[in-house]
Amino acid sequence: MKHQGFIELDNTKLEYHWIAGRPDEPVLVLLHEGLGCVSMWKNFPQRLAEKTGLGVFSYSRQGYGQSDPCALPRTVGYMHDEAVVLEEVLNRIPGETFILIGHSDGASIATIYAGSHAESSVQAMVLLAPHFFVESKSIESIANAKSLYETTDLRNRLEKYHGERVDNAFWGWNDAWLCDEFKSWNITEYLPNIEIPILVIQGQSDEYGSEAQITAAEEGMTGSVQTCLLPDCGHSPHRQFESETVRAIAGFIEIIHGENLAGKSG
Secondary structure, eight states, rough: OOEEEEEEEEEEHHHHEEEEEOTTTTTTEEEEEEEEEEEGTTTTTHHHHHHOOEEEEEETTTTSTOOOOOSOOOOHHHHHHHHHHHHHTTTTTSOOEEEEEEHHHHHHHHHHHHHHHHHSSSEEEEEEEEOOBBBHHHHHHHHHHHHHHHHHHHHHHHHHGGGGGGHHHHHHHHHHSOOOOOGOOOOOOGGOOSSSSSEEEEEEEOOOOOEEEEHHHHHHHOOOOEEEEETOOSHHHHTTTTTHHHHHHHHHHHHHOOOTTTTTOO
C-alpha cells in the first residue's frame, strides 16, 4: 500500500510518501540530499520496500519539493535545525522503530540526530555519501554548481522537482555552503555518541567528499561500522548504482536485524 500527502509541523506543510511494510518491523526513513526531495528518490524507495519487506517513509524538508518554502538565508546550523524537525517527523510516522537512510545533507542530519539521542527509536543508519566535515573539494563542487545553475539548464532540470520553489531550494543550500563561516563546519563531535550499527556507502569518484569521510566514521563512531566503496561512482550511489546500493542495504539490514531477506526481488 502506498500513500502520499502532507504532514503539518508548526504550521509548516511537508510532503511525504509512504510505502507500507510488514507490521511491527522497523520503518526505513529516507533523508534527501541538499537539492533533493521526495520525487528525486525516484524508484529507490520502491526497490527498498520490495527487497526488504519493510515500510519506507520519505519526506521533503522545508524549502524542497512540494513542501512549504523556507526563510532565506539559511544559517550555517541549518542541518542541526533539521535534526530537530526529524524528531518531530519520527513521532508522526506509523512505526515504533526506524532505520535512517540519509544521502549527503540527509546523512549529516541523521548523524546529528543519532549523536544527540543516545536513547531513541532509531536502530541503525545507512549513510550515503555523508559529510562530517568540509573538504576543499566540497566547496569547489558547490561553487561549480552555482556556476552551472546560473549559466546552464540546471535550474530548469531542478524546477521539474521543486516547481516554483526551485530558487528557494537551490540558494538556501548553495549560499549556506559557500559562506565563509561554513568552512569550519564539523560534526565529528557527534560520532562517539553513536552506538547503533552503521553502513556507509560512498562512490570512489565522489566529487563532494573523499574517503576521509569513511575513515572519520570508522574511527569516530562507537558502534559497528560497515563500509561500501563503489568504484566509478560519484556522489549518488542510489542513482548511479541503484541495484548494488539496494543489495548492500538489504544485506546490512539482514545482518543487524536478523531478517531473512533471501528471495526478495531486486
